[in-house]
Amino acid sequence: MAxxxxxxxPPADLLRQNRPLKLLLxxxxxxxxxxxxxxxxxxxxxxxxxxxASWREGTLQLVVTDxxxxxxxxxQQKRLQRxxxxxxxxANLRRILFKxxxxxxxxxxxxxxxxxxxxxxxxxxxxxxxxxxxxLREALVRLAGHARDKVTSKG
Numbered sequence: 001m002a003x004x005x006x007x008x009x010p011p012a013d014l015l016r017q018n019r020p021l022k023l024l025l026x027x028x029x030x031x032x033x034x035x036x037x038x039x040x041x042x043x044x045x046x047x048x049x050x051x052x053a054s055w056r057e058g059t060l061q062l063v064v065t066d067x068x069x070x071x072x073x074x075x076q077q078k079r080l081q082r083x084x085x086x087x088x089x090x091a092n093l094r095r096i097l098f099k100x101x102x103x104x105x106x107x108x109x110x111x112x113x114x115x116x117x118x119x120x121x122x123x124x125x126x127x128x129x130x131x132x133x134x135x136l137r138e139a140l141v142r143l144a145g146h147a148r149d150k151v152t153s154k155g
Contacts, residue, residue: 061097
């Protein structure tokens, strides 16, 4: 008895026919729609920091990337609630909850690098010569090695 695989079907067909996947797809589409509505009422700077987590029984739960944005949004909560209630999807909105959840991907760090001048490096090297603790002395020498203009140690 040979195994005959079923013919390949497009993923969209599978999502529509498999009940758990269909429910998951519908929920994702609903949240995406609610997210677009929310973003239409948020200030442009806040849009990347605020996402719809859930919407049920008149309560909108939003996930915010950090405490700073949560505080800013809490100050604007009444205005935001009024604006959202004017939209049909949020007509029975009674309250908005904010949950702080940092992003899983680290934010890009600015390119600002603190540079150590050659004079500062030389001063650190001279200080290291007077240190008796070998680990501290080595750490200071390593730090001095990060100078902008590489200085050769006097010795």
